[in-house]
Amino acid sequence: xxxxxxxxxxxxxxxxxxxxxxxxxxxxxxxxxxxxxxxxxxxxxxxxxxxxxxxxxxxxxxxxxxxxxxxxxxxxxxxxxxxxxxxxxxxxxxxxxxxxxxxxxxxxxxxxxxxxxxxxxxxxxxxxxxxxxxxxxxxxxxxxxxxxxxxxxxxxxxxxxxxxxxxxxxxxxxxxxxxxxxxxxxxxxxxxxxxxxxxxxxxxxxxxxxxxxxxxxxxxxxxxxxxxxxxxxxxxxxxxxxxxxxxxxxxxxxxxxxxxxxxxxxxxxxxxxxxxxxxxxxxxxxxxxxxxxxxx
Numbered sequence: 001x002x003x004x005x006x007x008x009x010x011x012x013x014x015x016x017x018x019x020x021x022x023x024x025x026x027x028x029x030x031x032x033x034x035x036x037x038x039x040x041x042x043x044x045x046x047x048x049x050x051x052x053x054x055x056x057x058x059x060x061x062x063x064x065x066x067x068x069x070x071x072x073x074x075x076x077x078x079x080x081x082x083x084x085x086x087x088x089x090x091x092x093x094x095x096x097x098x099x100x101x102x103x104x105x106x107x108x109x110x111x112x113x114x115x116x117x118x119x120x121x122x123x124x125x126x127x128x129x130x131x132x133x134x135x136x137x138x139x140x141x142x143x144x145x146x147x148x149x150x151x152x153x154x155x156x157x158x159x160x161x162x163x164x165x166x167x168x169x170x171x172x173x174x175x176x177x178x179x180x181x182x183x184x185x186x187x188x189x190x191x192x193x194x195x196x197x198x199x200x201x202x203x204x205x206x207x208x209x210x211x212x213x214x215x216x217x218x219x220x221x222x223x224x225x226x227x228x229x230x231x232x233x234x235x236x237x238x239x240x241x242x243x244x245x246x247x248x249x250x251x252x253x254x255x256x257x258x259x260x261x262x263x264x265x266x267x268x269x270x271x272x273x274x275x276x277x278x279x280x281x282x283x284x285x286x287x288x289x290x291x292x293x294x295x296x
Contacts, residue, residue: 031271038062038265042258061265064234070222071230078208078227081144085207086200092149093199097158098184112159115152125216132217141224143217148207154199161195162188197281205274231266238262 005013032052037045041056049055065071099105100112123131128147137143165188173183189196211228218224239259 034264034267037261038268040261042261045258045261061261064262065265065269068230068234070225071227074225074227074230081226082204082207085145085148086204088145089149089203090196090200093151093154093158094184094189096150097155097162098188100159101162115155118152129216138217139221139224143213154202158195158199161192165191201281204277208274209270228270231270235259235262235266
């Protein structure tokens, strides 16, 4: 029999729901505001006071972006980079983390210390560029994948998850004759899907939003251009056109390429694919919240 809720229980639950509703509204408002700006006429957006509903509805901002034919090829390359980069990144991170989680591994402590060191010390842009150049990765699609195969923080996160697994799980697999690769891919990873899904989302967002490596290494090759880099160029062009239009008092140009509206439209276009992927990983995030909560 469930106890009848008291007045205090009802008040506490109501306060919790009200607080969560406020937090949800605060989280959702920026996205809805950007959506309203992207659907509002550019010149009218400069007047401000647009919150949740566009004041002068138009699709011109999206037409301006999608009129650039370079975006379609760049979008395909970005999708390919995100898929390949995420798959290869998870593969390499999992193998590295699994090796570090094995106590009999001789270089375990040395590599752990080296990984932690990389979280605090960086060579800087110039040494990294020289390294990429000497590896002949400039003007190559591999420059989007190889330098980002592993990340120290993700390795530590996955290693910690592997170390929380029951020791008998791995030992029983080895007794049955399973090798390290079989143990990792058929036993350890399937029971570690929460951390795998979490890191996958982080890696996918990083690849999807990345544009600076495109700017540094492949800016001269249009066939290697990515979506985020093309959107960044459109934003810079719109800012320059607005400055020129304001100088010559040409409001018609401002109307078409207002940087505020273009920026909002770019954000919506870049965010929607991630929002479509998140629901498929949500169940793993919920499981990840209780991971390690029960100890033997």
